[in-house]
Amino acid sequence: MLSIKNLHASVEDKDILKGINLEIKAGEVHAIMGPNGAGKSTLSSIIAGNENYEVSEGEILLDGEDISELAPEERAHKGVFLSFQYPVEIPGVSVTNFIKTAINEKRKANGEEEMPANEMLKKIREKSELLEMDRKFLSRSLNEGFSGGEKKRNEIFQMAMLEPKIAILDETDSGLDIDALRIVANGVNKLKNENNAVLVITHYQRLLDYIIPDFVHVLMDGKIVKSGGKELALELEEKGYDWIKSELN
């Protein structure tokens, strides 16, 4: 489904990604772990199409189509979703209005009619219940004054609404207490099926207790240095990243 080949990227002439290869198939959950500054968030931003990064080499294929030259919204229309580490505030725009706009823009791009209001409302109700969100929450301004947990829950709510092919969760566990973590993870698990895929980017193993990955990759200094099954995450938790460093040397 998502296939990244020899991806090199830089920001302000500083090389951050130095040849990433990653193959994610439908129905799979992949986790990328790594120390601070390894390039984890850069990778997620680049997949989503953030233009602040310069892709110098390599390609990003979604269902065989190279999307690396597409605008971020075009990638979104094709089913790329990024749950942001730091979701931005948009004052005066309600959660409902925002998601309604997003859904209809996607439908428009795919040559579909706008979603009828009753269908939209039904879906909003269903998905907000899945994430145990208060009804009042939906009429608040997007991310304005939200707690860390509310912000992340709102990200997963949007993911549930947009039903992406590939969802990238960038440090979704940061700023979450244990209850919120459980709700968010539960939401992700319920949304997962054999037609979509999830890429979890995390610093800690904690989230992976809830969202069980099929594959774990270790990203260090712009490269994937080690891949394995879910047990790799536990090993990392136990031994730390220095263990890999020493193993590499």
Add this chain to the structure above:
Amino acid sequence: MAKYTEDDLKVELENKEYEYGFYTDIESETFPAGLNEDIVRAISKKKGEPEWMTDWRLEAFRAWSEMTEPEWANVHYEKPDFQAISYYSAPKKKDKYASLDEVDPELLDTFKKLGISLDEQKKLAGVAVDIVMDSVSVATTFKKTLAEKGIIFCSISEAIQEHPELVQKYIGSVVPQKDNFYAALNSAVFSDGSFCYIPKGVRCPMELSTYFRINQGGTGQFERTLVIADEGSYVSYLEGCTAPSRDENQLHAAVVELIALDNAEIKYSTVQNWYPGNKEGKGGVFNFVTKRGLCETNAKISWTQVETGSAVTWKYPSCVLKGDNSIGEFYSIAVTNNFQQADTGTKMIHLGKNTRSTIISKGISAGKSQNSYRGLVQIGARAENARNFSQCDSLLMGNNCGAHTFPYIENKNSTAKIEHEATTSKIGEDQVFYCNQRGIPTEKAIALIVNGFSKEVLNKLPMEFAVEAQKLLEISLEGSVG
């Protein structure tokens, strides 16, 4: 790279012609350029006005002749040559039309381009439209329904003929002839405008709406509006404006006077979208307007404005809170792009006891424009327990525009409470990227962010107007993030 960048978008938008920049070729009768007492008399005569009106105009003209154009506003422009302007232009067909069939088809076509065809407007529930085109009213609808309630809604020329006692009593009572340079000019030469009277205790059953349009090249437009809400009455009045694209600057100096008698309420909403000039700042309308309302005891006046057009705007819809417990409100969105300049705000003059005023101003600047809020809150010595709350928010797009706030507070009463809040923010790349990631293209994302920013004011507009206003915000700001 086949990608459509923001720069491409900018180029496209800069080249896009002004949406409403078309010109209707209707035979007009236009006075020669220039202004003197004879012209003032001729205007008055043309309109068959009574002597008191002619004298009132002449008095204004004499005052104007002695005055100089104000220069204190934060705007820079080449002053109009007042002797090069023609002060009267009217569509040649002078008979009122009994039905749409009789209306010049080209005129109807113009209305259709504006999206306000009479057909549609007639069908639109609850909206009566008094269309002012090139200074003379050509159609008035829903008059009968209003007449049943005793509501008078007509052109000011007609009111001068048919309700001279009301006009004579109230015209100039809130904005005197000598109030300021442009008000004096307007008083001398006003060609037409709207008049509205709501009798005692009557709640006007529909939104009253006027569409203004400047049509004749080189014709100044001097509208005069007078709205009187008698004791205990209520009216919501909408004013919407668009103008065709023109190369030379067009001067517009309107005067709007509102009178809310005891326990009356007037809501006055404006959406203004006059030609702002091209991307080099050439052309565009000069909008020098005096709008003021007077509140008697327990009365309330709300001004709501969405200003997206004009090259230069100089406008301060104000409230004189004369009566005890009266309320004044000002809700404003002012958008400037390219080389537009706006100096706009309000004056809240608290004279009575327990008077309250609220000011919410949202300024949005893009391109190389300058956007100033200028507001005065004045509390008189007798205004016990007066209260004011002001909030001025500015949103900037790009690095070449300016936002300025000039709040003036004059307080002569120690029991007054005055609050002022102000914020300045910038549309962030991260906000736009966030929207993009959710599938919302940049243009739409900006519209969404701007609408969110302006929400408190948009919410104050009547429903059908709010939709139009949102569209205007989008048109005026497309592609201006940088």
